[in-house]
Amino acid sequence: MFVMKRYLTLLIVLFHVACNKTDFLDDKPRSSLIVPKTLDDFTKLLDNFNIINLSGNTLAEISSDDYYLPDLKTWEGIYVAEERNAYVWKADLYEGVEQIRDWEDPYKQILYANIILEGLEKNTEKDQSRAAWLKGWALFVRGFALFNLTQQFAMPYDQSHSDQILGVPMRLESDVTIKAVRASLKENMDQVLSDLKQAESLLPDKSPGLDRNRPYKSAANALLARVYLAIGSYQEALNYSTKSLGLYDKLMDFSLLSSTATTPIVQYNDEVIYSCYPSAVSSPIFGTYRSATTTLIDSGLYSTYHDDDFRKSVFFTISTIYKKPMYKGTYTGTTRPFTGLATDEQYLIKAECQIRTGDFEAGIATLNKLLLKRYKTGYKPVAAESRDIALVILKTERRKELVFRGLRWQDIRRYNREGDKITLTRKIGDREYRLEPGSPLYALPIPDNEIRINGMQQNIR
Secondary structure, three states: OHHHHHHHHHHHHHHHHHOOOHHHHHHOOOOOOOOOOOHHHHHHHHOOHHHHOEOOOHHHHHOOOOEEOOOHHHHHOOOOHHHHHHOOOOOOOOOOOOOOHHHHHHHHHHHHHHHHHHHHHHOOOOOHHHHHHHHHHHHHHHHHHHHHHHHHHOOOOOOOOHHHOEEEEOOOOOOOOOOOOEEEHHHHHHHHHHHHHHHHHHOOOOOOOOOOOOOOHHHHHHHHHHHHHHHOOHHHHHHHHHHHHHHOOOOOOHHHOOOOOOOOOOOOOOOEEEOOEOOOOOOOOOOOOOOOOOOEEOHHHHOOOOOOEOHHHHOEEEOOOOOOEEEOOOOOOOOOOOOOEEHHHHHHHHHHHHHHOOOHHHHHHHHHHHHOOOEOOOOOOOOOOOHHHHHHHHHHHHHHHOOOOOOHHHHHHHHHHOOOOOOEEEEEOOEEEEEOOOOHHHOOOOOHHHHHHHOOOOOOO
């Protein structure tokens, strides 16, 4: 795979430069390739936040419906072709651009993970507990990366024929000379689940601290819950969200946050389980919402926040130019969006799956535990008289809570699979663009250089 070859060389060069251990550098002073071998080496690779902790779902979020651009001039001014085109679901998404970060970054993570997993098999150091932790960490990284790829570059998972849906290439070893071929989506998801379940068994049980770039058992369970939700296995998603919350369940009290602050939510807040940012952190749309003064919140979404809901003022500020709401509520404490794992998502997954598996009253009770931390004193718990009503409430609250977290595209895809028939629309100037349910445009195209070099089948556009 072209991407893997390029980044294998880059990895080794960067590792050579970044490694400050004199003995390591002196071991092969004349060698042009310095290959990581020790547990310390593997830890340094996995601690590289700007490689490992990028979620690679920028184009998906840009394609979703939580925001809009105010006019034609603003849209035409987006200098990144694939981002400009993703906004209107253009068939020719890349316009000849071949280095697509949403594709390259996850495969870079997979390469790192494979090098570490292979290195651990050869490592003879005596600290077996640390080796097991690193193996779990690498498996978590590989599983997360592969899952993120499927959510953009394959059609939505359908249990009735997942073995017939084209997935993405799976790289399970670091040998970059092996030709990349597309697996089925079922094979992709089976591998994701296998990696994450192994990771869950190996990762230590530790509450999140200042090292939230590192996954622990609660993170593996949280990610398994997200994956099972995406494929429609609601009982399994319920099981893993319950396990994750059993290990770590803290919620922020939004009444204690400053709604007038530019950054109301700090980076290492109580809810973050595992930190991730989107790949294109400098994106004029998804990368810097608070400084992107032309990224405006969908009016229908904004209208769902009650005045007694602290999220209305914690998540949003009003544009001085357009007098419309803009987003400011990221969980990173900076202008960078948050696309990692957090406890609020786990409460929502648990609530949804309780509703879908037949206990809608328990689902509403779980939802109220979250909402109690979001509303002013005197909050009246939501209630539902039926499963269908409970599910409508849940979906509304999920969208409100997880705005700009890189999950809306995944949700639209799975809701449409369940029959919701969500049609997305954009209006730019005098032209209206539409994305219909089930459209092949829900799978982004694989970069042209990968198709050309490996001869794999392109997604229908």
